[in-house]
Amino acid sequence: MATATAEAPARPARGDGHKHKKNALSDGQGRLAWMLLAPTLLVIVVVAGIPVLMSIRESFYSANTGVDPNTGLVASGETFVGLQNFTAIFTNQDTVTGSYGQMGRFFNAFWNTTFFTIICVTLETILGVAMALIMAKAFKGRGFVRAGILVPWAIPTIVSALMWKLIFDEAGVANRILGTQILWLADNGFSFVAVVVADVWKTAPFIGLLTLAGLQTIPAECYEAAKVDGATAWQQFVRITLPMVKPTLVVAVLFRTLDTLRMFDLPYGMIGPGKYRVETLSIFAYTEATQNRYGPAAAYAIILFIYVLLVAFVFVKLLGADVIGDSAPKKSKKGRAAKTAAMPALEMTGGNH
């Protein structure tokens, strides 16, 4: 059913394209372009735009509970409650004890999300850049390493969560290798570490792959000139490699950051739902939604959305992340490099929320 309705608008759009436009490549491209884009934009509005608006509406409502005094039945429907779902975050009695002491469950999830993001992305970036530098230096066997690097990327996140769950089992191989008897999965500080390890494992190689693509655009002359001037390897790295790979890296880091902010699969699969040391905003909102508390769930999801937007804004404005790459032809070099990174990063959004 979905197939039929979805394909229908696509065909006339293409057909109209060459019926109306005899020389589309020269002038009057606007109309053809919008006709070709219409199906995609329509889908985006339907599958993303409308639900987001519905979510915003939802966050101002609360489901009726208790017994309806008029009918004597269990109450149904919902009531407009204004900002109550948002203010309840501050007045909430529902305090939990996580890694940061006693606090509202929302704030606990918020700090978990924030620290996961900062720690994971930092480690992934350092490790990814190191991997890229090693691969760039190699001249044989690079294909082999690339194949290896795609393995963590291809494994479904939930499967890798369960895989790491076994590795970090109390009787598992992590404890055996480390010679410890840590209860990694028992919702404690170590659980947080375990999730970080699993996330870094899955995505650091990919940052490496992106950075490698950026490294390969740096002309060898830069290094030759630096060498003639007597620069050390470290100076070359700081003064040439980092500045020139920065556009690629900033976009890669931006996308990883946004991806980690909405982390769900890994903590959910490894440690489980309702575990406060690793509960992220996505998990909290999911838990609320599945318990029919749609209003609060929508409120939390919207706060996460605003958080993501703010972070993206900061990256674009302060660090100059050129995510579109295409819209800035004046900086062609930068634009191209950024585009390089943007696409793979986009790709990563698929399986790793």
Add this chain to the structure above:
Amino acid sequence: MTTAVQAPSGSHLSAAEVAQLAHPKQSGKARAGVVASYVGMGLIVIYCIAPFYWMVVSSLRLPTEGRSTEFIPSPVSFANYAGVFAGQNNFGRSLVNSVIVAGTTTILTLVFGIVAAYALARLQFKGKGMVLWVIMACSMFPLIILIPPLLKMFSSTEPFTWFPYWINTYQAVIIPGLSFGLPLAVWNLTAFFKQLPVELEQAAMVDGCTPGVAFRKVILPLAAPGVFTTAIIVFIGAWNEFLVALTFLQDPSRQTATVAISKFTGTTGFDTPYGTIMAAGVIVTVPLLIAVLIFQRRIVAGLTAGGVK
């Protein structure tokens, strides 16, 4: 790994390829540099493969030795693989569900994406930057924001009583899946179309083709590798999707493989059946790995398209 990065290497050995790390010191350290780079690459591969190796090894143990920490299973047993398909797990069915969901998402995404990407790559029009931003933004927003309203809608709760009950239907997963598949496909395909010289279409049109025919007969066949790569990447993304499927597919007969794996339970109820879970994980992952390894070059090129020329 860091030591390997900073280890000096002979600059004359590998010309441009190693230039970024080239060190002014001469041949004495060259050999050490080569060795260091091999050690570094070895470490990367081990880092990436080792946990997966553990999953494979754990799946090949006897079901009673799920948590064993032996590095090589003895005896090697395929009992876990038989267990995966045992009655209560419904795993065969969930694989079929996954193929249906991921396949449909991929096809729909490509149908829409190819048309849109062609417009973005070839045509000049007002508002192009805005369209690119909308598509980009669509891939950035947290998927969780779709969950509360859609869950309410698909389960026909008030005020959506008019809406058909869509819990446990494929479309409940496919439609939200488009929201992350489509931006990705448009983005990738735009890059591929841009790589093709516009002169090809112009030549075709000089020969009397309309733009539409030129697109179908000239551009599309040439872009086939790009379309194929995009298809693989979108398919992997849809196949690996968990949050939406977990929310909307509650009936075991409708669950996708990722959800089914996460809900495997042991016979005793308390003991996690690690052997079975790992076997299922291997089954779900291996087709993707084979595709990734065969088309490795192409996928990496697709993921980093436009950058390395």
